[in-house]
Amino acid sequence: MAMTLSGIVFGVGFFIITQAQTSGFERFFIRTILGVNGAMRIQDKLQDTMRSMDAAGPNGGSGFQVKVTDGKKYISGVPYPQEISNAAKKFNEVLGVSEVVQGSARIFGNFREMDCKPYGIRLEDHVGVSDLSNQIVLGELKDFRQKRFGVLLGRPLAKKLGVSVEDPITLQASGATMPFRVSAIYETGIEQIDRARIFIHLPAARSLFKRPYGASFIQINLTDPYRAKDISPHMTEVLQHHVASWQERERSWLEVFKVLKISAGVTVSIIIFISGLGMFSTLAITVMEKTKDIAILRSIGYTQSDISQIFLLQGLTVLVVGVIAGWIFAASVTLGVTKIPIRIRGIFSTDSFVVEWSIWHYIVSGLIAGVVVLLASWFPARRAAKVEPADIIRGTGG
Amino acid sequence: MPSLKPTLQAKGIQKFLGSDLNSVHVLRGVDLELMPGHSYSIVGPSGCGKSTLLYLLGLLDRQNEGEIVIGGRSATHASEVERTEIRNMHIGFVFQFHFLLAEFTAAENVMLPMSKLGKRSPEEMREIAFQLLSEVGLGNKVNRLATQLSGGEQQRVAVARALANQPSIILADEPTGNLDVNNSNVVFELLCRLARQHGQSVLMVTHNPDLAKRTDFVLPMKDGLFVEDEKS
Secondary structure, three states: OHHHHHHHHHHHHHHHHHHHHHHHHHHHHHHHHHHHHOOEEEEEEEEEEEEEEEOOEOOEOOOOEEEEEEEEEEEOOEOOHHHHHHHHHOOOOEEEEEEEEEOOEEEEEOOEEEEEEEEEEOHHHHHOOOOHHHHEEEEOHHHHHHOOOEEEEEHHHHHHHOOOOOOEEEEEEOOEEEEEEEEEEEOOOEHHHHOOEEEEEHHHHHHHHOOOOOEOEEEEEEOOHHHHHHHHHHHHHHHOEEEEEHHHHOHHHHHHHHHHHHHHHHHHHHHHHHHHHHHHHHHHHHHHHOHHHHHHHHHOOOOHHHHHHHHHHHHHHHHHHHHHHHHHHHHHHHHHHOOOEEEEOEOOOEEEOOOOOOHHHHHHHHHHHHHHHHHHHHHHHHHHHOOOHHHHHHHHHO | OOOOOOOEEEEEEEEEEOOHHHOEEEEEEEEEEEOOOOEEEEEOOOOOOHHHHHHHHOOOOOOOEEEEEEOOEEOOOOOHHHHHHHHHHHEEEEOOOOOOOOOOEHHHHHHHHHHHHOOOOHHHHHHHHHHHHHHOOOOOOOOOEHHHOOHHHHHHHHHHHHHOOOOOEEEEEOOOOOOOHHHHHHHHHHHHHHHHHHOOEEEEEOOOHHHHHOOOEEEEEEOOEEOOOEEO
16 A cells, blocks of 8 residues: 555646646747737738629619628738727727838848838837846846937847947848847747847838838737736737737647646656555555455454445545645745756747746646546445355354 | 343344345244343354344344334334444343454453443443453453453453443354353353353354253244244
């Protein structure tokens, strides 16, 4: 039974530890992408594509027209960002909006050049829909705010260009070349973004891309970002623009985390199942070894239910002790894991293990162990209850 | 003075063992009445149905025909739970093998039936267990594990356990069959003396004719029926 108990302790413990880590990294990833790309993006105007047929008579138009809806089409970008922003702000859940003009450019600095994606923003709006203010690793946003031609570079891009704060750079796009000065360097932790995205002021972006009106997209922040998936269809309908939630945008990564969580949960649950099998065989053997004792208990007045309870109680004891010890073990290791240094860059930036403390990990692990242990002890208990005392006593008595 | 009402009544008990073609008619309509304060012994050749009858009377098995009434309650159509309750309240068993729980002490073994009955506090149960063990001569070994007792001592603990709930009937299946002559006499005398003292009926299955003769009634059995009723 000690092996079974250990199995339950480690099974429950590892279940919680793995779930705490996968959920922790998932949450951290979500926090990161919310801090970078916001909860929702209004992008692409909806175009109602209708084919119409005029029932023209011999003398020209009859005034009778048949319209056939032919699916949805989108026109890239937001032609009237101010109106759409104002309309979006009327949604109760919307916390902030930021108009962004985005394009591709060539960046030159310190005798090196690279491709980049400038984002033209209004700083005050954008810090309301992103975590940009906390992502600055060198320099200050204040400097960017004050300089019309200031630029924010990602750390890897700045490193590749060999530039730092106050250094000049040049952006070239649509045949135009504009000089800028590095105001600050930021790092989101998402490598793909940090090595390409740069932030400039909206008017500068309009000049660079020769785009005097319209926006590429509008970034939105919500009071509860987790409701983005529910709000976006309604907003799409009202604003007649495609509104993409972060869940839709990051579907593939979220699927990866989901698969990882399930995979880790199933793998670790196997330990609990094996312990359950161990308990089942131990109790089944005990029932066989103790048939004589069971028979005597039945003969002195113990009911079938009393006999079942003896074995179920053994299972319950292992379950309670195992689950509580497993929880303590899990909490200690989870705490210890957060102290382990690990440098992760790529989809987010962290220098230590990230964990999520969730009561549900503890409840679910307890429930899995409960079901397994109770099933493992219920069958032997039922068998014990069915022992016929007369047969056993007569058989032994010869 | 013991009550004059029978502690146990059995009428027309029939029992078949096995099934269908291999079925054996073991008991062929046995009638029996046990009176309080008396001892009875069933004797007969192996396979005549002695032990089968004892287990039926002890409600450990069900008869095919006939009625068993214990303490005024008919057990014939009673549920398993009711039969177990009757067994717990009215019947004490002593088997050929002591059947003590090895992990328990002598006192704990004696306390088991009381614990199930649930009418006494742990202190009372312990006190009664000590008293009963003293009566069977084991007052100084109450805290010994069953495995630390000799065969005779273990059987005496089994006798004390059978008496724990002050049952009206003691059923004993070859209670001395596994003991030497000395211990056989001790256990037998104990059973009969305590039964008389407490006004209980003792029904004993035995192959030992000398012991059988020392009970109040000898019930010889042959081919599933009592063949004569000898009063000692």
